[in-house]
Amino acid sequence: MRRTRFDDARCPVARATDLMGDWWTPLVLRDAFFGQRRFSGFQESLDIPKAVLAARLARLCDEGMMEKVPYSEHPPRYEYHLTDKGRAFWDVLAAMWRWGTDWCWPEGEHPYLSLKSRATGQIVHPIVVDELTGERLDLDAVRFGRTSTG
Amino acid sequence: MRRTRFDDARCPVARATDLMGDWWTPLVLRDAFFGQRRFSGFQESLDIPKAVLAARLARLCDEGMMEKVPYSEHPPRYEYHLTDKGRAFWDVLAAMWRWGTDWCWPEGEHPYLSLKSRATGQIVHPIVVDELTGERLDLDAVRFGRTSTG
DNA sequence: CGAGTAGGTTCGTTTGTTGAACTGACAAGG
DNA sequence: CCTTGTCAGTTCAACAAACGAACCTACTCG
Numbered sequence: 447m448r449r450t451r452f453d454d455a456r457c458p459v460a461r462a463t464d465l466m467g468d469w470w471t472p473l474v475l476r477d478a479f480f481g482q483r484r485f486s487g488f489q490e491s492l493d494i495p496k497a498v499l500a501a502r503l504a505r506l507c508d509e510g511m512m513e514k515v516p517y518s519e520h521p522p523r524y525e526y527h528l529t530d531k532g533r534a535f536w537d538v539l540a541a542m543w544r545w546g547t548d549w550c551w552p553e554g555e556h557p558y559l560s561l562k563s564r565a566t567g568q569i570v571h572p573i574v575v576d577e578l579t580g581e582r583l584d585l586d587a588v589r590f591g592r593t594s595t596g
Numbered sequence: 597m598r599r600t601r602f603d604d605a606r607c608p609v610a611r612a613t614d615l616m617g618d619w620w621t622p623l624v625l626r627d628a629f630f631g632q633r634r635f636s637g638f639q640e641s642l643d644i645p646k647a648v649l650a651a652r653l654a655r656l657c658d659e660g661m662m663e664k665v666p667y668s669e670h671p672p673r674y675e676y677h678l679t680d681k682g683r684a685f686w687d688v689l690a691a692m693w694r695w696g697t698d699w700c701w702p703e704g705e706h707p708y709l710s711l712k713s714r715a716t717g718q719i720v721h722p723i724v725v726d727e728l729t730g731e732r733l734d735l736d737a738v739r740f741g742r743t744s745t746g
Numbered sequence: 747c748g749a750g751t752a753g754g755t756t757c758g759t760t761t762g763t764t765g766a767a768c769t770g771a772c773a774a775g776g
Numbered sequence: 777c778c779t780t781g782t783c784a785g786t787t788c789a790a791c792a793a794a795c796g797a798a799c800c801t802a803c804t805c806g
Contacts, residue, residue, distance in 0.1 A: 448761060448795085449762075449795080450619075450794080450795080452623070456708050457626070457707065457709060458692070458693045458695075458696025458709075459622060459693050459696060460623060460626075460696075461696045461700040466613075466616050466617070467618075467619050467620075467622070469599060470617075472609060472616065472617070473610060476607070476610075479735060480740060484784090485783070485785070486782085486783060494600075495763070495764050495766095496784085497764080497786075498762090498763065501762095518783095520773095521771045521773085522771085522772095523783070524784085531699045533735060534699055535695055536733070537691045537695060537723065538688065538691040538695050540691070540724045541687045541690070541691040541724055542608070542688050543608045544608075544687065545608075545612055546609060546611045549684055550612065557606060557607065557608050558742060559606065559607060559608075559741070559743065560740075560742075560743045561739075562740070563729075563737060563738065563739075564736075564738060564739050568728065570726045570728075570733065570738055571726060572724050573687065573724070573725060573726075573727045574691055574724055575722070575725055576713075576720045576721060577722070578718065578720075580725075583686070583690050583720065583722055586714075587714050588711050588720055589713075591709070591711075591712040591717075592710075593707060593708055593709065593710045593719075598764085598792060598793095599764085600764080634753090635752070635753050635754075646755085647755070647794080651793095651794095670804095671751095671803040672802085672803095673753075
C-alpha cells in the first residue's frame with residue numbers, strides 16, 4: 447500500500463504537490479537558493495538524516511530540478527546545482543515565504559530572516575499577480591476552465 | 597521517532613513546509629478554493645482515504661486555515677470554510693499552478709485545466725513580484741538578511 | 747421497520763522516516 | 777605504511793504515517 451502519487455495527475459498543483467509533499471524537499475531547495483551545493487553542506491545546515499537527504503537529492507536530479515556537477519576528480523566528488531526548472535521554483539518558495547511571514551508568526555513578532563533587495567537593501571514583499579495585466583490575483587476574479595486546445 | 601516538525605522553525609518557508617508537507621493537504625486546499633465545502637465532496641473529488649481526510653481537515657482547522665460551519669442542526673452537520681489565513685494561501689497555490697504548468701508537462705502538451713479571468717475569459721499566468729516595485733522577483737537581485745528589529 | 751446518507755472511527759498491512767552504525771575512496775601526517 | 781580525517785554516501789531496525797476495507801452513529805425518507 448504505497449503512498450498515492452500525483453505526478454501524473456491532470457492538475458498542475460497536484461504534480462507540484464508530488465514534489466513538495468516529500469518531507470524536507472522544500473527546505474533542500476531553499477538551501478540550494480541560499481547557495482548550498484554540497485551534500486555535507488545541506489546535511490549540516492538542515493540536520494537531516496543522510497539517507498533522506500540522499501533520496502531527496504536523487505529525486506530532485508531525476509525530476510530535472512538539480513544536476514550533479516563534478517568538482518573533484520580524485521576522489522570523485524559532485525555538487526548539486528539548480529537547473530532552470532529548479533530555479534523557476536523560486537516563485538513558489540517566495541510565495542511560501544510571504545505567506546509564512548504574514549500568517550505563521552505571533553502578532554508583533556517577525557522571522558529573524560527577511561528578503562532584501564541587493565540594490566536598495568529594502569525588504570522585499572512578494573505578491574502574486576497576473577503576468578499580462580499586473581493585477582493582483584484575486585480568487586474571486588478567477589475561474590477554472592478547460593484549456594481550449596487540450 | 598516521529599517525523600521532524602518545522603512548525604516552530606525560524607524560517608517562514610519551513611513553517612509553511614510543515615503544512616504543505618502533509619500529504620494531500622495542498623489538494624484539499626485546492627478543492628476548497630474550487631468551492632468544495634463538505635467532507636463527502638472532498639472525499640469523492642480527491643478519492644482520499646477518509647481517515648486521512650479527517651486528519652487533514654482537523655489540522656487545517658487547528659491551524660486556523662479552515663473553520664467548521666454548521667449547515668444542519670438535526671442531524672448536526674458541518675461544512676469546512678476557508679478563513680482569511682486559508683484564503684491567503686491562494687498565492688502559494690497559484691505559484692505552484694504556474695510552475696506545474698510550465699515545467700511538469702511534456703512539450704506541446706498542456707494541462708486540461710487553466711486559470712481564466714472571470715471578466716475577460718483570458719488565461720491568467722501568475723508570476724511573483726515585489727509588492728512595492730512591481731518588479732519580477734529575480735533570485736539574483738535578492739538576498740537574505742537579518743530583520744533589523746528581530 | 748428497512749434502506750439510504752453524511753460524517754466520520756477502527757484496524758491490520760504496507761510504506762516512509764529516523765538516527766546510529768558502517769563502507770569506500772582518497773589525502774595528510776607521523 | 778599505518779593511523780586519522782573528510783566527503784559522500786549505504787544499511788539497518790525501530791517507529792510513525794498512509795492505505796483500503798469494514799464498521800459505527802445519528803438521523804431521514806418511504
